[in-house]
Amino acid sequence: MDNPFGEVPVLPVVIPLALVVFLLMLWRLQIRRAFSWPRAAVAAALAVYGAGIVGNTIFPIFLNKPSSGEPWTPALALVPFADYEIADALTNVLVFVPLGILVALLLASPTWPRVVGISAGVSLTVELSQLAAQRFFAGGHVADINDFLSNITGGALGYGILLLLVRMPRLGRFIDRFRWAPATVHDSGDLLPNRRETGRSVRNRPVSPEL
Secondary structure, eight states: OOOTTOBOOSHHHHHHHHHHHHHHHHHHHHHTTOOOHHHHHHHHHHHHHHHHHHHHHTOOOBTTOOOOSSOOOOOEEOSTTSSOOHHHHHHHHHHHHHHHHHHHHHOSSOOHHHHHHHHHHHHHHHHHHHHHHHHHHOOOOOEEHHHHHHHHHHHHHHHHHHHHHHTSHHHHHHHHTTOSSOEEEOTTSOEEEOHHHHTSOTTTSOOOOOO
């Protein structure tokens, strides 16, 4: 099939990207002597999730974009809640719920500011990447402040869901297997490292990574 605009296929880009991220995270677990299959599952989930975000927010990319001869005008939506549909808001919230959960599982001491800050950083990176794709590759996504706010809400919601789940004793113990550093719930509502776990001798237990 002819491809006059040189559109870059998505899968040959995002699949190697996911594989590289996954292998780097496994390598980190190995050098910290903290490998376990549940933690590897978290690494795999983050790699697939990241590839999905890239594939759905940055692409399409065109190497031979048509020239209109007009100066480039960025497609920006900087007015909050203006012409923003509820369906779009819910979609952008839900898309970042997994990120809030995964970030909390990876961090040694996840807190609300950390999880929300990372969610905001990831969302801002996505919006700026969409602007770059517009400028250089005729990308069709609009950089939208509403998407940014919805993404932050989704990240916070994901962390809140995880905090509720870990308060259930049996479920909390199960979730702790997936954490890259064992933790307990602090009175403030944040997840903090389990002192009994972190205080054990390294001769008896592999050192957990701190990200």
